[in-house]
Amino acid sequence: MINLEVPKKAGTLINQAYQAAAEVFRPISRKYDRAEHTYPAELDMFAALLDGLNSSGEGGAGAAGVRRSRDSAGDGNRNGANLNVVLGTIEMCWGDVGLLLSMPRQGLGNAAISSVATDEQLARFSGLWAAMAITEPDCGSDSAAITTTAVLDGDDYVLNGEKIFVTSGQRADAVVVWATLDRSKGRSAIKSFVVEKGTPGFEVVRVEHKLGIRASDTAVLRFENCRVPRENLLGTPDIDTAKGFAGVMQTFDNTRPLVAAMAVGVARAALEETRRILSSAGVTIDYDRPPQHPAAATWLELEADFESAYLLTLESAWMADNRKPNSLQASMAKAKAGRTVVDVTLKCVELAGVYGYTEESLLEKWARDAKILDIFEGTQQIQQLIVARRVLGKTSAQLK
Amino acid sequence: MAAARKRDAMGFGLAALTRLAGSEVIDRAGLRGPVQNLVKAGTRNGFRAAGAATRSFKSVRRLGKPARLAPAQDDVGLFDLTPSEDQQLIAETVTEFAAEQLRPAAADADAKLAAPEGLLTRAAELGISLVGIPEELGGAGTERSVVTNALVAEALAHGDMGLAVAVLAPSAVSTALVSWGDEQQQADYVPAFAGDQVPAAALALLERTPLFDPFKPATKAKRTPKGYQLDGVKSLVPRAAEAELFLVSADLEGRGPALFLVESSSAGVTVEAEPAMGLRGAATGKLHLEKVALPAGALLGGGKADVFTEVVRLSRLGWAALAAGTAKAVLDYVVPYVNERTAFGEPISHRQAVAFSVADIAIELEGLRLVTLRAAARAEQGKDYAREAALARKLAVDKGMRIGNAGVQLLGGHGFVKEHPVERWYRDLRAIGVMEGAVLL
Numbered sequence: 068m069i070n071l072e073v074p075k076k077a078g079t080l081i082n083q084a085y086q087a088a089a090e091v092f093r094p095i096s097r098k099y100d101r102a103e104h105t106y107p108a109e110l111d112m113f114a115a116l117l118d119g120l121n122s123s124g125e126g127g128a129g130a131a132g133v134r135r136s137r138d139s140a141g142d143g144n145r146n147g148a149n150l151n152v153v154l155g156t157i158e159m160c161w162g163d164v165g166l167l168l169s170m171p172r173q174g175l176g177n178a179a180i181s182s183v184a185t186d187e188q189l190a191r192f193s194g195l196w197a198a199m200a201i202t203e204p205d206c207g208s209d210s211a212a213i214t215t216t217a218v219l220d221g222d223d224y225v226l227n228g229e230k231i232f233v234t235s236g237q238r239a240d241a242v243v244v245w246a247t248l249d250r251s252k253g254r255s256a257i258k259s260f261v262v263e264k265g266t267p268g269f270e271v272v273r274v275e276h277k278l279g280i281r282a283s284d285t286a287v288l289r290f291e292n293c294r295v296p297r298e299n300l301l302g303t304p305d306i307d308t309a310k311g312f313a314g315v316m317q318t319f320d321n322t323r324p325l326v327a328a329m330a331v332g333v334a335r336a337a338l339e340e341t342r343r344i345l346s347s348a349g350v351t352i353d354y355d356r357p358p359q360h361p362a363a364a365t366w367l368e369l370e371a372d373f374e375s376a377y378l379l380t381l382e383s384a385w386m387a388d389n390r391k392p393n394s395l396q397a398s399m400a401k402a403k404a405g406r407t408v409v410d411v412t413l414k415c416v417e418l419a420g421v422y423g424y425t426e427e428s429l430l431e432k433w434a435r436d437a438k439i440l441d442i443f444e445g446t447q448q449i450q451q452l453i454v455a456r457r458v459l460g461k462t463s464a465q466l467k
Numbered sequence: 468m469a470a471a472r473k474r475d476a477m478g479f480g481l482a483a484l485t486r487l488a489g490s491e492v493i494d495r496a497g498l499r500g501p502v503q504n505l506v507k508a509g510t511r512n513g514f515r516a517a518g519a520a521t522r523s524f525k526s527v528r529r530l531g532k533p534a535r536l537a538p539a540q541d542d543v544g545l546f547d548l549t550p551s552e553d554q555q556l557i558a559e560t561v562t563e564f565a566a567e568q569l570r571p572a573a574a575d576a577d578a579k580l581a582a583p584e585g586l587l588t589r590a591a592e593l594g595i596s597l598v599g600i601p602e603e604l605g606g607a608g609t610e611r612s613v614v615t616n617a618l619v620a621e622a623l624a625h626g627d628m629g630l631a632v633a634v635l636a637p638s639a640v641s642t643a644l645v646s647w648g649d650e651q652q653q654a655d656y657v658p659a660f661a662g663d664q665v666p667a668a669a670l671a672l673l674e675r676t677p678l679f680d681p682f683k684p685a686t687k688a689k690r691t692p693k694g695y696q697l698d699g700v701k702s703l704v705p706r707a708a709e710a711e712l713f714l715v716s717a718d719l720e721g722r723g724p725a726l727f728l729v730e731s732s733s734a735g736v737t738v739e740a741e742p743a744m745g746l747r748g749a750a751t752g753k754l755h756l757e758k759v760a761l762p763a764g765a766l767l768g769g770g771k772a773d774v775f776t777e778v779v780r781l782s783r784l785g786w787a788a789l790a791a792g793t794a795k796a797v798l799d800y801v802v803p804y805v806n807e808r809t810a811f812g813e814p815i816s817h818r819q820a821v822a823f824s825v826a827d828i829a830i831e832l833e834g835l836r837l838v839t840l841r842a843a844a845r846a847e848q849g850k851d852y853a854r855e856a857a858l859a860r861k862l863a864v865d866k867g868m869r870i871g872n873a874g875v876q877l878l879g880g881h882g883f884v885k886e887h888p889v890e891r892w893y894r895d896l897r898a899i900g901v902m903e904g905a906v907l908l
Contacts, residue, residue: 068541068551069614070848071841075544144547354857355776357680371861374841375834382837385546399830448823455822458829459802465814466822 071378074146077154084155087113088162093429096163099282100432104274106238107169107282114171149321149387153328153380160332164436165282167329174235175199175444176243178325179259179318183302191298192261198239200230200288208449210245211254215290217246223294224260226268229287232443236286237271240264244290248306256306259318261299268293279435321387322444323397327380330404330440334373334411337433341366341415344422362418369411376404395457402450405441412437524666524712524730529654534601536611536645538849548840550618557598558618564593565626569634570888573627576748577891580740582633587706591665595619596638600645604653605661608645613781613847616642616908617788617839624792625799628895629748631789632905636705636749639785639907640668640714643726643778647768652728655764656712668712670782671701671754672904681716681779681903684724686756688717694763695719697727697735697756705905707738707752714767715756716775716904725770726778727761735759745894749905778907780856781846785906787839787859790867790899793892794832797874800889801825805877824873831866838862843908864900871896 073081091113099107159167167173176197184192206212215228226246236242241263249256262269272287297304342352350360358364379400386393412434416423423430441447456466550558568590572583598615600606616638623631641660644653659666672681686699697717704713711731719725729736735757743751768774805816805825815821839862842855874889875882882889 068539068543068547069549069554069840070541070543070545070547070844071837072544072546072845072850074546144543144545144549146545150546354853355779356682357678367857367861368865371838371858371865374838374855374858375831375862375866378837378841379830379834381546382548382833385548396833399833402826403830403834448819451823451826452819454826454829455816455819458798458825459806459816459822461816461822465817466819467817 071381073154073381074150077146077151080151081154081158084158085161088159092159092162092166096166096282096429097426097432099166099169101281103276103281104284106284107166110166110170114173145388146385147388149324149384150381153324153384156325156328157332157335157377157380160329161336162332163282164329164333164440165280168234168280168283169238171238172196174239175318175322175325176235176239176241176261178322179243180261180301182318182321183259185302188261188298188301192241195261195263196235196238196240197261198233198235198242198286200233200236200242200244202230202232204229204231208446211257213245213247213257214250215244215246216250217248217258217260217295217300219248219297220294222297224297224300226260226262226290226293226295229272229289231287232275233286233288234283234443236288237274237284242269242288243301244288248304252306258304259301260295261301262290262293262295266293266295278438279432280439319445320394320397323401323450324380324383324387324393326440326444327376327383327397327400327404330408330437331373331377331380333433333437333440334369334376334404334408337408337412337415337430338366338370338373340428340430341418341423344419365414365418369414372403372407373411376400376407379403395454398445398450398453398457401445402447402454405447405450408437409434409441524656524659526651526655527658530603530650533648533650533653534603534645536599536601536608539610539612539614539847541844541848548837550614554615554618557615558622561593561595561619561622562625564590565623565631569623569626569630573630573748573888573891574885576627576630577745578747580742580747581750582630582748586630587633587667588664590634591637592663595634596641596660596665599638599642600657600661604645604657606645606657611847611849613784613843613908614840617784617843620785620788620906620908621792621795621836624789625796627748628789628793628892628898629746631792632705632746632749635785635906636670636710637665637668639670639782639905640712642781642907643670643714643767646777647726647774649764651764652767656728666712667706667710668714669704669706669710669754670714670778670904670907671704672716672779672782673702673704673902674700675702679903682724682775684716684718686715686717688719688725688727690720691760693760694765695727695761697729697759697761699756701754701756702741703743703746703751703902703905704738704741704754705746705749705751707754708740708750710738713754715754716778717756719766719770722770723772724775726767726775728765728767729756729759729761733759733761744897745891746898746902776853779903780853781907782904783860784839784842784846784856785908786899786902787835787842787856787863788908789906790863790896791832791836791839793895794828794835794867794870797870797889797892798825798828798832800887801828801874801877821877824877828870828873831862832870835859835862835866846908860899867896867899 095109174197176199180192201210203213217224217226241261244260244262247256268291270289272289275285350362352363383393383396383400416430416434419430422428576582597607598612599608601608644657674685688695688697713729715727715729716724737755739753741751741753805821806814808815839859842852842859845852845855871893875893878889
């Protein structure tokens with residue numbers, strides 16, 4: 068039966084995430100925006116609670132719960148971990164997206180491990196906080212062009228290269244590093260490796276100063292003859308040109324709905340706050356009558372885009388729960404949510420006027436935080452390319 | 468015959484199949500047998516009327532209380548985008564009908580400002596009104612089916628929006644009668660909509676005032692000793708010239724909008740063609756009401772404000788579903804076009820400027836569909852849906868037009884000429900921002 072409401076059974080999880088967002092994240096939101104590079108110590112206590120949520124297997128509010136379960140229990144409609152994680156993430160990012168990204172053991176590296184690790188690796192890396200290192204100084208969206216190398220030497224892979232824009236790269240216990248086994252073999256030779264903190268040859272070069280998500284550390288990492296046990300290669304070491312990039316790219320089908328969910332959460336925060344501000348100025352929202360004030364009309368337009376992004380995000384997670392291929396929907400959700408959160412938050416600053424632009428309000432912070440959500444895990448343009456290729460039936464060689 | 472009396476949503480789909488000789492769906496669904504049974508059952512309706520032009524509505528036996536459709540029950544409460552088997556079947560059937568009957572007729576209907584001979588009768592025989600009419604009143608409905616109605620509207624508009632509006636116009640009135648009519652109004656009018664010759668009828672809310680607000684109609688109703696008197700002009704009324712029954716909004720003595728049943732034969736009712744930019748297959752017209760005397764029983768839903776509000780919302784949902792259908796037609800048309808059209812030695816779809824425009828159509832269309840379906844699902848479950856319906860309408864207006872615009876742009880000069888349907892879709896999609904009423908899910 069067609070129904071686009073949040074499942075009742077997710078109510079507890081959503082409420083917990085909301086409580087945490089309202090009582091843990093919001094009160095320290097501005098503090099760690101100002102104190103960039105300071106670890107939010109308040110999160111440690113809270114991380115344990117999230118671990119508990121995630122261990123239930125039903126997903127929590129971070130990136131850890133996105134593994135596709137292989138059991139085939141039930142042929143009917145499923146609302147499972149993917150949807151739960153998305154719902155939890157929306158609530159948490161309503162609180163603060165930078166703080167969610169700083170949550171121990173909720174990194175995108177954990178999502179990568181969840182998505183492509185073998186069962187043995189999953190057990191071995193459980194409890195590990197893993198960051199994700201893909202981008203290099205000379206390669207961003209074109210992740211097939213990475214130059215970091217991994218060469219098998221005895222029982223170790225030897226890694227050499229530099230990675231930038233690594234979220235939680237300084238604080239995480241480990242980093243999932245994308246490297247090529249053989250540059251001549253193109254994208255199918257790209258594999259991901261779990262490199263633990265303290266491994267000789269692995270160095271944090273610096274931490275970036277950023278437009279937004281300042282609570283989250285974004286690091287530059289260097290690998291110089293860094294030896295990693297061969298068992299730390301995630302998935303299979305075979306260079307399968309037919310399967311190509313699929314292994315590592317599979318991660319994105321799981322992480323893009325998450326980033327979309329982050330965007331939805333931030334957008335919702337801005338819309339709610341702006342509605343409150345407009346209401347105090349005497350501008351009310353009437354869903355039936357034609358808008359009586361231009362600000363109300365603008366707000367409604369933003370909310371419509373929000374609703375579209377929200378449901379596209381739920382759709383992509385629901386498809387993953389039901390084992391339907393969701394690359395197209397994940398990219399649609401990421402594209403729509405990414406551009407929507409930027410439009411919404413920037414417009415909300417404008418609608419709220421001086422108050423919205425000053426540090427007295429979180430609106431200006433959300434407008435700064437929002438921008439990264441239209442960039443990382445695949446920029447707006449990359450998502451458009453993916454959607455266009457799917458819809459038009461084009462390869463990446465035809466539609467560049 | 469016992470089996471035939473249990474005609475539910477499934478039955479609606481089956482009734483449709485009887486009109487599609489040689490249809491693939493019928494074999495795919497393994498339904499030859501049941502369909503043949505239903506043909507026999509088709510003669511059970513006692514109500515018969517002459518042709519549309521001379522019909523007088525004949526009242527059947529009044530029920531003790533009005534028949535209503537119960538809210539749809541969602542006992543599972545899970546997020547779910549999979550249509551039921553019934554919905555799937557109905558959507559496929561209507562899609563096929565739209566492709567075979569509406570799309571080929573669309574250009575001609577656009578030019579002639581009328582649906583081709585027989586098309587609307589064939590569409591009525593699909594049983595589109597039936598699913599919204601309770602069994603007690605001769606229909607096939609068991610519960611509210613706003614989602615199914617949305618899927619039907621979407622599928623029809625994929626064929627042609629103007630003809631879709633013409634097809635759906637009568638069910639706007641019958642659905643309103645089922646939801647808010649009293650037992651006498653239902654007995655007077657509803658059986659005709661469940662019969663073999665569904666009357667043309669129209670929900671007339673719109674007026675030509677700039678910045679029109681449906682909650683402030685300029686059309687006036689005043690009480691008279693015998694009932695009411697209506698004065699005013701309604702605009703863009705679908706099938707105005709042939710409609711036998713109108714459901715008209717009017718301000719009731721300054722107390723706000725109320726809905727009145729107006730038979731076309733009433734003294735003081737005149738219609739005038741009102742061709743517009745689009746929706747031309749719907750044969751839109753002006754409805755003039757000059758001192759039209761109505762009996763006391765003409766007021767629908769006791770003139771309650773919440774009834775009127777709900778009519779406006781369900782109508783807007785209808786337009787959102789229509790926009791989604793036509794927007795999908797645009798997408799389905801431009802994809803092969805940009806893949807086949809070459810420039811500078813390669814398909815134009817190999818250029819990001821073109822490809823991204825197509826991607827945007829796909830993304831915004833999917834979002835519009837989901838928002839519309841959420842509102843429809845909430846409506847049929849009896850949940851509040853004011854917000855969701857408003858957002859669906861907003862997206863339908865803005866994104867629908869953007870998609871219509873992109874459709875023409877992607878074809879360039881070829882999009883501007885009538886050799887291709889995209890210019891018609893451009894005109895039709897502009898209607899979403901203007902229209903109120905006419906359809907209702």
